[in-house]
Amino acid sequence: MSNETDVIVIGAGFAGLYAVHRAASAGLSVTALEAAPDVGGTWYWNRYPGARCDVESVDYSYSFDDALQGSWTWSERFAAQPEILAYLGHVADRFELRRHYRFGVDVVAAAFTQADGRWQVRTATGETFTAQFLLCATGCLSALNRPNIPGVDDFAGEVYFTAAWPREDPELRGKRVGLIGTGSSGIQVAPILAGQAEQLVVFQRSANYTIPMPNRPWSPTEQVQIQEEYPERRRASAYASAGTPHGTYHKNAVDADPQERLDALWKRWREGGVLFAKTFPDQSSNLAANDIAREFAEERIRDIVTDPVVAADLIPDDHPIGTKRICTDAGYYATFNRDNVRLVNLRREPIEAITADAVRTTEASYPCDVLVFATGFDAMTGALNRIDPTGPRGERLHDIWADGPVTFLGLMVPGLPNLFTISGPGAPSVLANMVLHAEVQVDWVMDLVLTARRRGVREIEPRRDAAQSWTAAVATAAAKTLFPKAASSWYLGANIEGKKRVFMPYTGGFGTYRRHCDDVAREDYAGLVLTTR
Numbered sequence: 001m002s003n004e005t006d007v008i009v010i011g012a013g014f015a016g017l018y019a020v021h022r023a024a025s026a027g028l029s030v031t032a033l034e035a036a037p038d039v040g041g042t043w044y045w046n047r048y049p050g051a052r053c054d055v056e057s058v059d060y061s062y063s064f065d066d067a068l069q070g071s072w073t074w075s076e077r078f079a080a081q082p083e084i085l086a087y088l089g090h091v092a093d094r095f096e097l098r099r100h101y102r103f104g105v106d107v108v109a110a111a112f113t114q115a116d117g118r119w120q121v122r123t124a125t126g127e128t129f130t131a132q133f134l135l136c137a138t139g140c141l142s143a144l145n146r147p148n149i150p151g152v153d154d155f156a157g158e159v160y161f162t163a164a165w166p167r168e169d170p171e172l173r174g175k176r177v178g179l180i181g182t183g184s185s186g187i188q189v190a191p192i193l194a195g196q197a198e199q200l201v202v203f204q205r206s207a208n209y210t211i212p213m214p215n216r217p218w219s220p221t222e223q224v225q226i227q228e229e230y231p232e233r234r235r236a237s238a239y240a241s242a243g244t245p246h247g248t249y250h251k252n253a254v255d256a257d258p259q260e261r262l263d264a265l266w267k268r269w270r271e272g273g274v275l276f277a278k279t280f281p282d283q284s285s286n287l288a289a290n291d292i293a294r295e296f297a298e299e300r301i302r303d304i305v306t307d308p309v310v311a312a313d314l315i316p317d318d319h320p321i322g323t324k325r326i327c328t329d330a331g332y333y334a335t336f337n338r339d340n341v342r343l344v345n346l347r348r349e350p351i352e353a354i355t356a357d358a359v360r361t362t363e364a365s366y367p368c369d370v371l372v373f374a375t376g377f378d379a380m381t382g383a384l385n386r387i388d389p390t391g392p393r394g395e396r397l398h399d400i401w402a403d404g405p406v407t408f409l410g411l412m413v414p415g416l417p418n419l420f421t422i423s424g425p426g427a428p429s430v431l432a433n434m435v436l437h438a439e440v441q442v443d444w445v446m447d448l449v450l451t452a453r454r455r456g457v458r459e460i461e462p463r464r465d466a467a468q469s470w471t472a473a474v475a476t477a478a479a480k481t482l483f484p485k486a487a488s489s490w491y492l493g494a495n496i497e498g499k500k501r502v503f504m505p506y507t508g509g510f511g512t513y514r515r516h517c518d519d520v521a522r523e524d525y526a527g528l529v530l531t532t533r
């Protein structure tokens with residue numbers, strides 16, 4: 001494998017694999033670099049028990065190739081991590097993608113040299129690779145957040161992170177487990193830890209809303225039907241607001257009568273999963289509408305949790321429902337009815353320190369043999385900032401984004417020519433079906449790269465005003481919603497100490513975003529400067 005190619009792709013998740021496939025199919029030479037030992041991206045690392053996608057399996061899969069689509073049968077409505085990882089392995093085999101990859105390679109730096117119009121990336125071992133185009137498919141939830149709790153390194157027992165779970169599940173029988181973090185990962189892993197461990201203590205700093213995931217196997221008849229209906233399903237998703245065929249109730253919550261609202265909410269609750277956050281069209285933008293859905297969800301928590309004090313602690317008090325990523329679970333609330341499970345509300349009794357064998361709060365010391373951290377990620381910008389690409393005029397990403405991410409369509413950064421960020425800030429990404437989103441972005445980038453090569457273009461860079469205008473559009477879209485009201489949300493960077501609070505994803509909808517991308521391409525890449533030198 002040469003160290004000089006046309007394109008470098010960093011990452012082997014859904015976006016990276018598709019980028020490698022598109023580039024190689026177009027006849028470009030590709031170097032693909034991945035820190036993990038194999039393909040999978042987020043689904044390689046997040047192999048904690050209970051990890052499952054909150055988007056239905058039939059939607060959370062590639063749409064670009066009918067034969068690929070026909071070659072895979074999802075066994076369940078919501079696929080578990082092992083099945084998604086197996087699917088990505090199947091895709092890599094089918095398109096022979098692994099031959100482009102160097103696995104176990106940590107990219108630590110990237111710099112663009114104007115003299116030769118190429119990016120040079122450097123790995124942790126000092127190896128370098130160069131290419132004209134650099135595609136960062138580094139994931140928006142991949143830079144692990146290690147909490148800076150006093151004494152964390154003094155703990156003498158076993159320590160696990162949900163986002164870097166060992167390949168062999170640890171033996172937890174007879175052990176006292178402490179779980180820190182109650183976002184999607186903590187909420188998914190808790191019921192399983194409770195079933196395995198002698199005792200589970202859940203340390204909750206902020207409560208989150210979670211909707212039951214009524215998962216079930218697809219029947220053989222449904223599996224046939226899914227294949228038959230795929231073309232229509234994909235058509236319905238292509239420009240939909242979240243990249244799935246599902247919409248909202250046909251009326252705003254505030255315009256529906258009470259019984260009608262209740263019926264709509266029960267329907268969504270029973271269907272389960274993240275769609276509850278979009279039951280009504282006005283739910284994410286009108287607080288009165290949001291309150292209707294929020295109060296319904298809170299009533300369900302009180303229904304399930306037998307101890308009213310615990311139920312009250314599990315009800316969030318700091319954000320409208322859905323403005324922090326809504327979670328999906330398999331028995332989370334009922335877990336707190338078990339005798340071997342205890343909830344510690346860190347708002348009431350903050351952690352003072354972790355000691356060799358316990359988590360000590362202001363009120364008590366909780367002995368633990370095992371600590372599980374489900375403490376999230378430096379989301380959206382973390383993985384890119386850790387590489388901190390430097391442009392031809394010495395501008396570094398870290399500085400360009402010091403006041404929040406500035407992007408053109410969430411895909412390019414002024415000052416960093418020929419660099420593309422996939423699933424990064426400034427795009428709907430985490431608010432949409434990430435797989436179709438990755439396809440849209442990669443297709444747009446590859447069409448641009450091929451156009452540039454046909455025209456002998458050496459550098460492509462967004463105009464600063466164009467990037468500022470897109471970044472302003474991202475902010476304006478967010479301001480029309482309730483999302484910025486969630487003070488501790490990772491969407492805002494609020495979970496990371498010292499990170500600038502800026503709402504990062506584009507809330508205007510997947511379909512609207514895609515139309516913007518289409519328009520820019522149709523207008524011969526208006527907003528970009530293509531330099532032939």
Ligand code: NAP
Nearest residue numbers: 052053054147181182183184185186205206325374375376
């Ligand atoms: P997360 O949502 O950021 O949750 C991290 C949790 O750790 C929060 O409860 C946070 O509390 C807590 N925490 C962080 N530092 C702490 C500290 N020093 N002391 C005490 N608690 C601390 O991370 P996540 O659960 O890994 O989920 C991230 C995203 O990944 C999700 O929102 C979702 O988009 C995706 N995901 C999806 C699925 C799925 O498809 N089903 C599953 C897992 C993850 P605060 O809220 O107070 O900061």
